[in-house]
Amino acid sequence: MTEFIPANARFVDLPSPFPMKRGGALHGARMAYDTWGTLNAARDNAVLVLTGLSPDAHAAANEANPEPGWWEAMVGPGKPIDSERWFVVCVNALGSCKGSTGPASIDPATGRPYRLDFPELSIEDGADAAAVVVRALGIERLACVIGNSMGGMAALALLQRHPGIARSLVDISGAARALPFSIAIRSLQREAIRLDPKWNGGDYDDDAYPESGMRMARKLGVITYRSALEWDGRFGRVRLEDEREDDDPFGFEFQVESYLEGHARRFVRRFDPNSYLYLSRSMDWFDLGEGHDGDVHAGLAAIRVERALAIGVQTDILFPLQQQEEIAEGLRAGGANAAFLPLPSPQGHDAFLVDIERFGPAVSGFLNAMRAPGR
């Protein structure tokens, strides 16, 4: 069981016990976070970034850790989320394996990793844990919370459960509830991991590791994170230069096949399989309509936030555009000045990671339009 913690990560302890929404509690749990810029005296320039399923808290290079981060082009001095103006905080999701407590962490009750004894994880738990970090940093009210994908779900949960914690929201390729196509994809990813005999009911180690299951899960992820349109232009029908072996008609022959294989190889040993299962299922369960007779619009309208921007991508098949439109409409019904911005990025669900040309101005424009923070 390995955790993958960025260099010089910082931590905030969660209250112990830390109660979980679906039952049970964590003891001695902690959250990993990273920051850019400085919290001003008025403490009104903080921006919180909530991530998708797999990233750590190290969104971009900083003094403590000059390694480039997963959102390098977006966060830093002079970048769209400008650390010369904003105090930017990114947290690693609760349940992850990259610093925050998750199934790969040591259960203090047993001295061994939690594995499947980790309590059921919900998006709301992650939001509550993020709120603890915000408070621990002395922030009364965030200028903005920015959430991507799963983080877009968590951002909504944060606003719902902690009214007033943020003045504004940028929700990127997020959703107010999981819909059956994405549930089906995630269910199949989990099944691939669980079918791997080496998963062994969650009791694997580095020597006996569910590598095949993780590879399948990751490939299915990559396929659904990008878009057919992008791949037509990028791969077309290009063959690999090395001829496939003559006796295997099913070996990799097209560039797109080796691209997937490369992505999978980089991932499978760098993310804890049990953590993947927990985070994946937490997304299926998320539904802002809970407590509102299943009416997600009502759930959104109950949220109080001054301004919001819901950004979606036309080629996203996993969190389709209607879901971001739904967010903007629901928040508007609750009194927010909320806009919906559909982008024509060809890169699908993952566009926010790569189409900086479109996402940069969209996010910086929203932030710049805010009342200037104090000094």
Place this chain on the structure above:
Amino acid sequence: MTEFIPANARFVDLPSPFPMKRGGALHGARMAYDTWGTLNAARDNAVLVLTGLSPDAHAAANEANPEPGWWEAMVGPGKPIDSERWFVVCVNALGSCKGSTGPASIDPATGRPYRLDFPELSIEDGADAAAVVVRALGIERLACVIGNSMGGMAALALLQRHPGIARSLVDISGAARALPFSIAIRSLQREAIRLDPKWNGGDYDDDAYPESGMRMARKLGVITYRSALEWDGRFGRVRLEDEREDDDPFGFEFQVESYLEGHARRFVRRFDPNSYLYLSRSMDWFDLGEGHDGDVHAGLAAIRVERALAIGVQTDILFPLQQQEEIAEGLRAGGANAAFLPLPSPQGHDAFLVDIERFGPAVSGFLNAMRAPGR
């Protein structure tokens, strides 16, 4: 190794040897077919139906076999492909396990199933084998060839390799070449099967059978054959009535998960895994641009056919609408009276199986507009 041959199937022997496009040849191979209606004296009322990957030749009930078929609502007396007017022929694809020779058939050279000794299969081989059936039935020229999905590829290959074999074409959710998104999905399906230890390099039997791999492959198929839009309306976030077992947070809980499981269970033991691999790969390889410097438009423009209709579905993520538009444009450049019909069916790639309300009139309208066949 089981083949799944419909009752009272009829067969045509292929020439022996039957050379395969990518090398090798079949010996003593045969094609299974079924028919509806009567070939008229002028022999000009024949309609050939080419299927997708999994169906057999029994498209609909007939006298020889009153069991309903996979396209029951479309084929028969008074139906959109009206057997009172047309002599309808459907062939089981070469390489399948439902009557036509495939990897599960006995190799006469060894007396044992071919398994992976089956030669590499291409869409063009299937088209050549279908042409043999057409000739064996005494048909000089088909009034129309209708191909669905993989059959839409095969129909184009048939026209390309057998000029004049059909006056017209209805190409449904087909493609003139495979693109990387669909290649990636199929590659992952094949990987799921091949990773199953019980696949055993193609050497399985009914007792040691790659059930898990087939289940994964089929679920991924069903997910990509339908559409998110349809599932939102059909399943939403409905839970299963039986509570999941309390100790398994990853057990099936949403209706969409058990729907996939049910589909998979019905399929895995009713389709030969090796046959699945061969047919799947043949689609990846298909490219009408071959022999035209990769220019698929030129490949299509080289086809001679009088009239054509390329039907596509807006919610199809596997054979997207642009591919049917490409077919119509290319055939038009070759002199055909070719139309492109995009349909708003919510059911995705599989819509032609279920959205009879839209597909029925589209197909019957095209057929009815043809010069009336002789008597």
